[in-house]
Amino acid sequence: MTNKRQLRKWVTGFAIAALTTGLALPAQAKQEGYSSSKAAYKFTQPVKVQQLASKNLAKKVSVNDDKVMGPADPSYKMDVKYDSKTHKLTGKMNVSFKNNVKDNLSELYFNLWGKADFFKDNGGSMDVSDIRVNGKKAESDVKDTALHIKNLSLVKNRTATVTMNFTVNFPEQQDRFGWYGDTVSMGNWFPILSVYDEEGWNVDPYYNAGESFYSLTGNFDVKVTTDRKQVIAATGTEEGKPAMDGELATHHYKAENVRDFAMEMNPTYKILSSKVNGVKVNVYYDDKYAKYAASLLESGKDSIKLYSEKFGKYPWPELDVVSMEGWFGGMEYPQLVMISLNEKRSQEWVKSVNAHEIGHQWFYGIIGDNEYDEPWLDESFASYAAALYDNSLDELNVPPLSDTYYHVSSKVSDFTAKGDPGISAYYYMIYDYGSTTLNDLRLELGDEAFYKAMKAYFKEKKFGISTTKDFISAMERSTKQDLSPFFRDHRVFPSDQN
Numbered sequence: 022m023t024n025k026r027q028l029r030k031w032v033t034g035f036a037i038a039a040l041t042t043g044l045a046l047p048a049q050a051k052q053e054g055y056s057s058s059k060a061a062y063k064f065t066q067p068v069k070v071q072q073l074a075s076k077n078l079a080k081k082v083s084v085n086d087d088k089v090m091g092p093a094d095p096s097y098k099m100d101v102k103y104d105s106k107t108h109k110l111t112g113k114m115n116v117s118f119k120n121n122v123k124d125n126l127s128e129l130y131f132n133l134w135g136k137a138d139f140f141k142d143n144g145g146s147m148d149v150s151d152i153r154v155n156g157k158k159a160e161s162d163v164k165d166t167a168l169h170i171k172n173l174s175l176v177k178n179r180t181a182t183v184t185m186n187f188t189v190n191f192p193e194q195q196d197r198f199g200w201y202g203d204t205v206s207m208g209n210w211f212p213i214l215s216v217y218d219e220e221g222w223n224v225d226p227y228y229n230a231g232e233s234f235y236s237l238t239g240n241f242d243v244k245v246t247t248d249r250k251q252v253i254a255a256t257g258t259e260e261g262k263p264a265m266d267g268e269l270a271t272h273h274y275k276a277e278n279v280r281d282f283a284m285e286m287n288p289t290y291k292i293l294s295s296k297v298n299g300v301k302v303n304v305y306y307d308d309k310y311a312k313y314a315a316s317l318l319e320s321g322k323d324s325i326k327l328y329s330e331k332f333g334k335y336p337w338p339e340l341d342v343v344s345m346e347g348w349f350g351g352m353e354y355p356q357l358v359m360i361s362l363n364e365k366r367s368q369e370w371v372k373s374v375n376a377h378e379i380g381h382q383w384f385y386g387i388i389g390d391n392e393y394d395e396p397w398l399d400e401s402f403a404s405y406a407a408a409l410y411d412n413s414l415d416e417l418n419v420p421p422l423s424d425t426y427y428h429v430s431s432k433v434s435d436f437t438a439k440g441d442p443g444i445s446a447y448y449y450m451i452y453d454y455g456s457t458t459l460n461d462l463r464l465e466l467g468d469e470a471f472y473k474a475m476k477a478y479f480k481e482k483k484f485g486i487s488t489t490k491d492f493i494s495a496m497e498r499s500t501k502q503d504l505s506p507f508f509r510d511h512r513v514f515p516s517d518q519n
């Protein structure tokens with residue numbers, strides 16, 4: 022996600038809190054006053070972030086001593102119907118996976134992000150029913166955004182299948198999940214399997230100003246029936262032409278090796294497409310934002326080319342860049358990025374935000390991470406990628422905050438536990454100082470060794486999950502150097518995640 026871009030030249034400490042007030046805005050807040058340069062974007066509204074009171078909210082419901090990560094190889098099949106008038110989606114889901122977790126696995130968790138409090142006031146909800154595991158009706162309960170399926174006994178190394186019906190009411194709000202006017206943003210819109218890792222099941226709370234998302238890569242086969250006039254951008258590739266039935270059309274999408282599935286629809290969307298490195302790039306825009314379409318296409322192609330060369334090859338056949346409106350700059354999903362526009366955006370801003378979100382295709386999409394526990398592993402890297410695209414790496418030179426409580430490798434909740442100053446510190450330490458840290462590493466190692474190590478990291482973690490420890494280890498192995506003093510000096514601590 023981008024809520025803003027590098028805040029450069031702030032000196033230290035809480036000077037930034039005052040200057041960055043309003044980065045995380047309530048959905049209907051107005052943004053204004055951003056400059057056309059890449060400097061700070063100012064907002065008029067105060068911060069109102071859903072507070073995450075303490076670390077304890079990062080619920081780890083059991084402990085795993087085996088260092089496994091699962092359930093493995095999830096394969097989702099969904100058949101859903103979206104009503105454009107009521108903004109209600111109903112559907113069925115079937116997800117198969119391998120139980121690599123343990124013998125007699127007794128429980129599973131899914132994240133129901135649409136249930137987050139953040140969406141409730143505007144009519145958002147997500148409910149599940151008729152849950153079956155391997156055909157048998159299963160016991161379950163829901164607490165906050167976590168669906169707990171219990172009293173199971175799943176055999177290790179066998180495939181299991183969960184089926185359920187689900188209903189989603191999209192909130193009326195300009196967000197990654199919501200609708201306004203003719204536009205519907207479908208991010209985090211279906212029940213998604215939680216990850217079981219060395220900390221147990223990950224069912225962290227929803228975090229509106231960043232991400233709590235964490236999922237393993239798998240395959241998706243999604244059928245969506247809706248108003249035939251809708252123009253839909255989606256993760257994956259559409260299979261053939263939609264099947265028409267009166268006023269309705271059924272679209273069929275397939276995606277491989279992706280950790281999520283998002284869509285964006287609007288009946289007035291036009292599409293501008295081109296190819297780069299064999300990848301089809303599609304820009305979806307409506308008349309209001311036609312003036313940005315060429316910039317989105319150009320920066321989309323250029324960033325795919327640049328990051329493929331510097332980090333590793335873009336692995337999917339398509340990328341959709343969709344224009345929408347939101348309180349943030351942009352949002353990333355596999356093969357789909359949402360760019361939040363308004364008429365005052367400069368072409369440079371649009372290109373740079375697009376380059377940041379496309380950077381996430383590498384850091385989050387291809388190389389996954391636990392976005393709640395280690396947000397720097399995707400945000401600092403996407404910010405670095407955007408600066409690389411902008412040709413402004415030399416501007417990544419901010420100092421760390423003077424308050425040593427804040428680490429680059431801290432969890433989201435370590436920041437938000439401090440209220441507003443913590444939220445400002447989050448943006449500063451993760452986006453600005455985190456990308457500075459990566460640039461410092463490049464300067465320390467030299468371009469050749471740095472990008473060689475980044476490629477080795479990409480190869481090792483492609484379609485997997487990385488941790489801070491994994492990143493440091495990959496860089497050390499590739500460069501044959503002890504980088505622990507460098508990371509310690511930059512407040513990157515692998516122990517933060519234990």
Ligand SMILES: [Zn+2]
Pocket residue numbers: 022023377378381399400403
């Ligand atoms: Zn981001």
